Amino acid sequence: MANFEDLIEELGGLGKFQVFLTFCIISCQFFIGWSMLQMSYSGLIPDYRCLIGDDVDNTTQRYLNNNLNVCEVNGTSCTSYHFYGSSKTVISEWDIVCDLKWAKPTITSVQMGGVLLGAILAGQMSDTLGRKNSLYSFVTFHIVLNVVAAFSVSWIMFAVLRFFIGVGIGAVVVIVFNYPIEFLPIKWRPVLSIIPSWTLGVALFSAAALVLDNWSHLHLACAILSTPSLLGFFFVPESIRWLAVQGRLKEANAVVEKIARFNGTEIPVNTAKILQEVVDTERKSRETAQNYIYLDLFRSLNMAKNNVVLWFFWFSLSSSFYGISFGVASLSGNLYLNIFLLAIMELPVQFSTFFLNNKFGRKRSSLAFFTLAALPCLGCLLAQLLASDDVRGPAVNGLSLTAKMMVGAAWSCAQIWTSELYPTVVRNLGFGFGNVGARVGGIVAPFIINLDDMPVVAYAVMTGLLFSCSVLTLVLAETKGSTLSDSLATDTEGGKKQNHHEKGEMDMGNRVGGGGGEGEKTKLEN
Template sequence: MGDEFEQILDKLGQFRGYQVLVFSLLQLSDVVTAWTMLLPIFISARPQWYCPNTADNSTNNNTVSVSPHIENGTLFDSMTYSDGAKDFINFTILHEMVQYKSQSLDSNMSQYYEAGGYIKGFCTSDGGICEGHTYSTDFTSVISEWNLLCSEKYIGTLITTIQMIGVLGGAIVIGQLGDTFGRKMIYFATIALNSVFGTVMAFASSWQLFAACRFMNGFCMGGLLNINYIWPMEFVGPRWRTFCGCVGLFQVGGMTLALLAYFIRDWRNLCLATSLPPLALMFTWWAIPESPRWLSMKNRFAEAEIILTKMAKWNKRPVPDFSKLRTFAETEKAKLGKMKSYSYWDLFRTPAMCKNMLIVMYAWFVCAAVFYGLNYNVKNLAGDRYLNMFLVSFIDMPAVWSTIFFNAWCGRRKTLFVSMLIAGLANFAVLFVDVAGKMEELSLLTKILALIGKFGISASWSVAYLYSAELFPTVVRNLAMGLASTTGRIGGIIAPQLVYMNNFSKPLPFIIFGCLGITSALANAFLPETRGKPLPDSVPLWKWKKSSAIKSNQDESEMPLSETGSISNGNCLLVEGNREISGSEVCPSLVEEQEPCLVEPSCTGDLDSEWVEQSH
């Protein structure tokens, strides 16, 4: 924001008791976000299903029988079927039945007896389900509820895609509502509506109604992601914003969802368990204040002063001079009134900006597609799905925290390049496991490679938020981040479809994830480094002269800083949805043919530039 508001925050304490309380309470909604976004992993999972050991397609007396017998401690199938049954049976399922026999004796015997003499499920030649099919009692899902198998097995994936489309819509619409009606009202409204639609979903009588509820859940989460990222940032000083942007409870939400799903195996009850408890967050209404920045911009100075006074008391700091609030509001409105109107075309005005924009868009697309793809692909990993989900969520924590260190030590470009390359290579390596014919024997190795890939893509997305905001001039940064975020949402939309390709080839989703990660890493190598460089302010002039305060033989880290840790005497903007927030970096004067100047926030968060929603 403006220098006046930053001075007030500096006197109140940039991240002390009051801000820690507000930040902590707001992060609880990250758990709600994770529950809602990742819930399809369990409620749309396909349980094991079985067909009777005799099949009749109503025109031929075609039979399939399985006689289990033991050889050297291993259970085998002796399959016999009539000639007519060869066309009746889906031979993909037969192949799975052959693989199925090589499992351990105890596992197979229990499955045979649980199936009550049934064999593993298969589809008819016309895409129907065999008569008299039944499901394993291990868990229930929407698949078993509405028999979304065979010719309709795509519907489960389609519902998840519909949810992700809702996320895109919510990010656009609810972000605007947050600017109009305030952060607080929209924040609590989205939580309440998400619980309402989640509850309705638990009692859905058709998959169409269920899909509609999932769209609305995604819509609410798209808005909540936006607001819950920007709102805490408006309470803390610039030194702490990168830190606050990196930490969160989304990973904790993923881990707790795995625990809930483990103990609650019925999909309707699981929907209720993840929809009703978040209503408890409504009681934090009295503890979380409206953003004083937003209030000041709306000329509601009395309310802003009450909040800031309370902040001063909590932080045991003197009450600041509130006359600066009015100065801040008047200055910001005057700037907005004089600001030239820019369009998306300006992002591609020069070759350098065009290159950077295309690379950033692709990076966001890859981050979202691979991140959500690996999450939704948990159901296809060997072993316990609940443990797999816990591990896939847990690995995000060291990944995100490591970027704080590597951003400052290695710079943005190297960190993004290496993390994205790790994600790509780890996923692509699954291909070699498959080529060796060891997908079943080396299932643990496949799981480890998936976890390494998840580590890399989580780190990449964390870097991409900061890096993208630093690459573009102030006046178009809002547009650039909005466009990058949109491509990220599109990546999230196609992620379930990429996972669906597991039905055609088990390693295929990993191969696609790997190709996306590797190509994005190579493209990222062509981005300029931004560590230690001030942000550019205008378009289309993209070449800048180094500040006179920086000698040619000085290290870039020696540039003069203001008390807030930012380059002083300037104005930069930061993005949340379509919202612009002014900042306090300066860019040197325009001249010809020099290196582009981009700002460096420290690893603890000096950057007072655009803040975008955290898209996990």
């Protein structure tokens, strides 16, 4: 029986419409990576001298101390500071040093709290208001807030605005991945995971920071360069699935006609029947899903174990990833080159995770990448403790870059494994539970992994977290080659036969599995 996936194939599969639509939607995320890591430059602490006295023109009174970066002179606290270098950061803008030193990690944590709220809001709003309206509303919101933030008059105002910018970041990241999936044929959906929009955005950010060298100008540039992505609003249609579920079949048919016209194909004769089946199936699925809450994730001992371990994975990966990213200013060498390398070096290893997951399985791939991430962190710790000054800087730089690269790859493996270990009826809840761990990790990262003030502690924490993750991979079930479990009952009773949608995904070689590993292991047909 023909279903929605067949309808997409008959409309051209990965045709011109799908390619252009994906480009329009993904472009909305291009500057989100830039925005997320804004504090890696804006939080740079330039060298400064302590100034005391009321006469700001009396240099003999003000420059009493020849040592840089101190907070008092002969027991007298600084009344102001003189910052060196051309970099204009929020630190030099509002003297966020000494007594206000705590404000820098606080601003970053506040932003990550906004990301968490945005991710929560996006799921609800995209289901209620539609994918298109939600996406472009949050993109507009993000642009406007960046403009306003550029004119902040205090660090408190800036922190509040960074929170709301974080809301926009979290929302766009959630919607921009799921939206195009509903237009793509099954075998092409995984390509969304390897489109390097985030990475290229961060790389562009490093170049912009080098040229502009001003936190305020970087916010304005982010807003201006993000604006063209709004043009996609006039081309990108609403999701056919969402329109059908809402009972707006006439509009859904209009989108089908638009796709057919753009791809030069005929409108499938069974379109109306397929859309009606989407209405019936999706509504029934939603009614069933509404019976489950997060507490159901802990219904059995096996699922509770999976929840705790996976949450710890996401927490550890996020805190390590953002701890290194936001602490890039503390690394030796050129700041802008370091930001660029932290982004670009992830690409080749992340591309390899698709092959490795299918070849060796989720468990062995995750174990390898967690271990390969922990080892350079251990190397950084030893370099901080034992290496001479001339060796420490280059060694920590290279090892930190390697650690972040491997953390990114481990995260890719964890995402796949997480989605496969939960039954269909609670899969989104389980994935959301893991994301909560990631957001909590991002919030606490500036404090527990502070490369500016306590690098030894930071690298020790990352080493411990990542090695713990390596060990914990052994307690989870392998899901490579297994059927996806559909319900909480079958999660313990055994695997179920693949439905058409799942089988299609496996045909492309990306084998998926499920149900805590107790389901029957089934060879997949090609």
